[in-house]
Amino acid sequence: MTEPNSSxxxxxxxxxxxxxxxxxxxxxxxVVNAEQARIAEDAGAVAVMALERVPSDIRRDGGVARMSDPxxxxxxxxxxxxxxxxxARIGHFxxxxxxxxxxxxxxxxxxVLTPADEAHHIDKWAFEIPFVCGATNLxxxxxxxxxxxxxIRSKGEAGTGNVVEAVRHLRSISSSxxxxxxxxxxxxxxxxxxxxxxxxxxxxxxxxxxxPVPLFCAGGISTPADAALVLQLGAEAxxxxxxxxKSSNPQLFARAIVEASTHFEDAAAVAKASRGLGAAxxxxxxxxxxSRYAERGW
Amino acid sequence: MxxxxxxxILALQGDVREHRxxxxxxxxxxxxxxxxxxxxxxxxxxxxxxxxxxxxLLLKSSGLLGPLRNRIAEGMPTFGTCAGLVxxxxxxxxxxxxxxxxxxxxxxxxxxGFGRQRFSFETSAQGASTLAGETLPAVFIRAPxxxxxxxxxxxxxxxxxxxxNTPVLIRQGSVLAGSFHPELTADRRCHELFSAMVxxxxxxxxx
Numbered sequence: 001m002t003e004p005n006s007s008x009x010x011x012x013x014x015x016x017x018x019x020x021x022x023x024x025x026x027x028x029x030x031v032v033n034a035e036q037a038r039i040a041e042d043a044g045a046v047a048v049m050a051l052e053r054v055p056s057d058i059r060r061d062g063g064v065a066r067m068s069d070p071x072x073x074x075x076x077x078x079x080x081x082x083x084x085x086x087x088a089r090i091g092h093f094x095x096x097x098x099x100x101x102x103x104x105x106x107x108x109x110x111x112v113l114t115p116a117d118e119a120h121h122i123d124k125w126a127f128e129i130p131f132v133c134g135a136t137n138l139x140x141x142x143x144x145x146x147x148x149x150x151x152i153r154s155k156g157e158a159g160t161g162n163v164v165e166a167v168r169h170l171r172s173i174s175s176s177x178x179x180x181x182x183x184x185x186x187x188x189x190x191x192x193x194x195x196x197x198x199x200x201x202x203x204x205x206x207x208x209x210x211x212p213v214p215l216f217c218a219g220g221i222s223t224p225a226d227a228a229l230v231l232q233l234g235a236e237a238x239x240x241x242x243x244x245x246k247s248s249n250p251q252l253f254a255r256a257i258v259e260a261s262t263h264f265e266d267a268a269a270v271a272k273a274s275r276g277l278g279a280a281x282x283x284x285x286x287x288x289x290x291s292r293y294a295e296r297g298w
Numbered sequence: 299m300x301x302x303x304x305x306x307i308l309a310l311q312g313d314v315r316e317h318r319x320x321x322x323x324x325x326x327x328x329x330x331x332x333x334x335x336x337x338x339x340x341x342x343x344x345x346x347x348x349x350x351x352x353x354x355l356l357l358k359s360s361g362l363l364g365p366l367r368n369r370i371a372e373g374m375p376t377f378g379t380c381a382g383l384v385x386x387x388x389x390x391x392x393x394x395x396x397x398x399x400x401x402x403x404x405x406x407x408x409x410x411g412f413g414r415q416r417f418s419f420e421t422s423a424q425g426a427s428t429l430a431g432e433t434l435p436a437v438f439i440r441a442p443x444x445x446x447x448x449x450x451x452x453x454x455x456x457x458x459x460x461x462x463n464t465p466v467l468i469r470q471g472s473v474l475a476g477s478f479h480p481e482l483t484a485d486r487r488c489h490e491l492f493s494a495m496v497x498x499x500x501x502x503x504x505x
Contacts, residue, residue: 022312022440041394081393081409
């Protein structure tokens with residue numbers, strides 16, 4: 001469906017980050033086929049991430065992980081009315097061009113896939129479709145924003161079902177923001193140098209007290225309590241990857257994480273959502289991992 | 299600007315913060331509405347942008363659906379943007395069978411009627427006399443399309459589309475609804491119009 005009209009401007013920063021604003025307070029779910037996408041929509045997801053394998057399977061299978069087959073993405077687009085996101089490899093702008101041509105609603109330049117460029121991330125200003133990127137700390141988040149990302153998510157450690165890394169990344173970002181808010185104008189230059197981040201963005205944070213784009217959480221969220229934890233730590237929405245479709249009852253887990261994400265400050269409501277769900281995904285201790293996805297990208 | 303009535307924002311999901319900032323700047327006390335108890339504290343409510351399917355489910359599970367529908371039917375001033383418009387519309391095209399309808403405004407609305415995110419856009423909307431005939435900046439994000447409105451619905455702003463004019467801001471009685479996001483721009487006129495409706499507590503307020 002095209003809507004050509006000369007008085008309209010598409011692909012502006014307001015329009016690109018605006019979609020991220022609309023997702024706040026919601027849950028974005030990884031899905032690998034149309035059936036899972038429908039389960040996600042029925043459970044109240046605000047968007048789905050279309051991919052061939054959830055991160056825990058990518059971790060198990062090893063090898064090079066790439067952009068999903070366009071046929072799979074189209075099948076998922078046809079199945080649901082929600083925004084559909086898809087992943088491109090870090091630096092792989094040709095994969096991103098393909099995803100834009102397919103009309104996906106958001107592109108995740110993701111460390112879960114095998115990086116395609118060891119030195120450069122994608123120039124995201126060149127695209128009409130908005131990008132989300134992962135970050136482990138404030139400097140990394142601001143470098144991605146400088147490259148045009150309209151939404152930042154914690155990297156966490158995808159596919160582990162272990163929330164510890166996401167918590168580390170969120171705490172690191174918010175503690176750096178607090179440091180900037182307390183700094184005087186002349187200290188901001190050194191802070192920018194230490195974070196390897198553009199001074200203009202550091203100055204903006206000093207003024208507004210928050211990241212210039214929304215901050216979501218990804219990586220290891222497996223239970224309603226995990227969602228309530230990261231939202232109380234300042235995340236504005238959650239991505240759930242393996243946590244739903246690797247649990248013993250995906251419908252129940254999906255619905256419960258949606259409820260917990262809305263009522264995250266109400267422990268009684270989160271308790272109600274957590275009751276009788278069955279087994280969460282098994283999970284991995286991050287100290288034993290052979291490969292740490294969060295170390296991909298810079 | 300003291301003593302304005304408290305306004306609730308349905309805070310189940312979506313861009314609650316932006317609406318809150320505008321309403322607070324106008325001088326309203328703002329209450330996040332997540333439960334029926336929260337709804338009892340407010341004289342008016344804003345339904346923000348977000349995903350209407352997710353908000354529909356959460357309206358049911360929170361117990362808000364019945365009380366909210368009743369308050370709207372009783373004439374509580376209500377302002378919906380984007381997903382909020384979808385929830386308020388009497389008839390929804392391309393929606394889900396189980397989608398909630400608050401039956402607040404006599405309009406036929408097509409979900410995502412302008413297409414996917416790559417067709418999301420900014421433009422100028424043309425205001426009617428209620429808005430002094432001036433233009434307003436309008437941001438459309440996977441926006442719903444108002445296909446038609448009933449005889450009792452006032453069209454307050456339009457954009458050009460397919461050689462004609464499409465309504466983008468409409469009002470019926472105490473319900474105001476827009477397919478765009480005035481809360482994402484610095485222009486406060488839509489919220490000021492709503493604020494005037496809240497303060498008069500009646501249908502046909504004039505600025």
